[in-house]
Amino acid sequence: MAQPAPPTSTAEATSPTAKLAFWTLTSMVVGSMVGAGVFSLPARFAQQTGVAGALISWAIAGTGMLMLAFVFQRLAMRRPDLDAGVYAYAKAGFGEYPGFFSAIGYWASACVGNVTYWVLIMSTAGALIPALGEGDTVLAIALSSAGLWGFFLLIKQGVKEAAAINRVVTVAKLIPIGVFVVLALFFFDPGVFAENWAGADYAGSLFSQVKGTMLATVFVFLGVEGASVYSRHARRREDVGRATITGFLSVFAVFASVTIVSYGIMPMGEIAELRQPSMAGVLEHAVGTWGMVFVSVGLVVSVLGAYLAWTLMAAEVLFVAAKDKDMPRFLSKATAEDVPVPALVLSTALSQVVLVVTYFSEDAFNFALDMTSALTLIPFLLAALFAVKVAFGWDRGAGSRGGGAEIAVAVLATVYTAFLLFAAGPKFVLVSFIVYAPATILFVMSRREQRRRLFSPGEAVLLGVAVLAAALGVLALGMNWISI
Template structure:
């Protein structure tokens, strides 16, 4: 539960403090969004049961290691707020810290675009004018809803968190029902036929590799409690909420994928309209199954949208408070809501909503780009944790757990490095196109402080990001890669 201390005599409300239960709800609410409803088709397009089991094992272990990393850092570095951004800055300097903050924020913002496209695509199954979520009508309705949520969240974090708790419970129910019904009608012969995987996907290694971005997407939010740590009642609750939230949803994600292989041949699942979970349940129990899942998806997406909006704005706000983003982003209202950061987030989402109108596959582009943008922040956080362990910083005073933490951080670094490899050149270049122009904000910060814009090492990083952006633009222009 959230609470609020008595307001001071000035009439300005005291910052809201969040309990472990509320923070766990925010982690679950962030992870259980639209992604889980797209899992059957995304996996069936790439791999069969065997590959899916391997992929979920890798993703589960890797993301659990990342969850442990965020728990470790929350306990070892309790003064660092907005975890993902703060850890990169502390470990590798202001410029990479800035990139981490911007990348995480951009990832969350593109994720919000994915949510609106997915909702409109779901409605499009009934109202043709919405198409696959990327028609003019769909974008117009999404834009109106975007600004409606903006004004809701401006009312205060307490109200938004309370709504998130209710929605988190409501959206879990249809997913659990889906798993149980799919198990009940599971056909052993269909499941066995789907074991080997898709011939068109190549080797088992490539099949597993091609599923990595979608597993990253559905697990985004595992860092939610760390990102929102400045509002925790007790610092220890940040790490506990992270682990509890992760464990609560991992089995659900894997189960939704695996049981679907027992309902339909994977070739048919791969051709289902998104949300593919609706098509699988319709095949299992009839038309009402599609309606049931579709309603659950809309509830789920709206809840996750709320949590992601809060986390995205929080990163910009805390970075500005630490003088790593322009000072205008540090503005907050009397309800402790970072209004300027929230507005910039809404404007960015609005811009991307317009851009996706020109994409060949708006839904998958938004999903994969969301995952790709967050890989660098995750990689830097894992590297910083490994740096703490190897240098034994904080372990002189409290050596307990050093060996365990060494194993955890090495595995987290290896996993995030593998994710960068799995993302492939296309999304690395698209990420550079977004990252490089963001340096304008960094220049604004340095000028506000009267400092030299780049140090020697920072200039090299800037040059690499600009080169990557140029290569990405050229690749788009000549058709090497496409939206």
């Protein structure tokens, strides 16, 4: 049985909590990670690096994300009282306003990530219907908007129904990816692979190549924390950690394989020029048109399943934050079927806004992908830093100091997420704060509802930094110093 969570972090007695088993939690982790990203990997990597850089990138990303997976596994056991993991860990470790920032960043990344799914679906259909372009035309945005709100109505029916659909979709989506890897190995050309080893002339130094792939690897691994975010629904608390590790190990080899085998099919310069989903273009080159169609169908199934999982998690973060009184109380309301409808509405609305913004972007898919990754970095960094506090025994709620392995995992996860912020560069960090700073109005609303002081001195300093960074971001966009 799951341990009871504190009253401030659970649904009210009138809103029964749906209980999810280990394999359902695992499918949510896999379903969250295996989405749009895996189908875009060949071109995304070929635009930055050759085989050698790709192998190094996956070694770094795999190790770093495994450390994060272990962090979420360990924190789920050391602090079972904390729900909605990423947000709750930041709050417990560093205070209410940093916790709010973590909730907003994670929530916004989920909403922006959902936009990549619709852009990719429309780009896939655009190969047959030119009016859809690469997912960024008026018709594509209109159809994507209809899909956004259609899924809102589906999820509104209940968590159990949505989770059951996700289990089926998770299995279905893995079939075309597996077929792609097998066929790519069958048509693998060692000569082409060798020519792609060092990278093309445009790739730059090996360090630059590896650095350029980091946001793409973050994007495909988003969801590794899925079971932790939805922990209040776990039938048994220990299932949260087990599902996290099982889900991660299930998809890591798939992601690396899709990337590496593609280098044996086409020259990397040609892969880099493929429209998304580039996996379809690679398979079309190998086996003909039917390969493109096969992957395209698999993409639609995969993306819709990932969209379902991410929409659930986005709403869950707002809901639990509102229960903890770090968001306005209207976001804490849930139906008798345990669906936080106001949080779901706000999540869908933000996705709608970002979807419209993609019309003005030079590359809608890559912009949304990189923004999704960048928005997640601060929440991940705060969770890793909290794991350091727990491991060293500096967190009262966790009790004693952890062992050497726990400390090493927490430190490595922190170093990895700090490197990701460096790899993202100032462009996406500044644009992220354009989201963070205005969202503080929700924090202010919550404080006013509680008749509390709006900001402590430390929180006021953090607010000032956020507003300054947002202002610089707006200025940089207005002066064309950075572009979307």
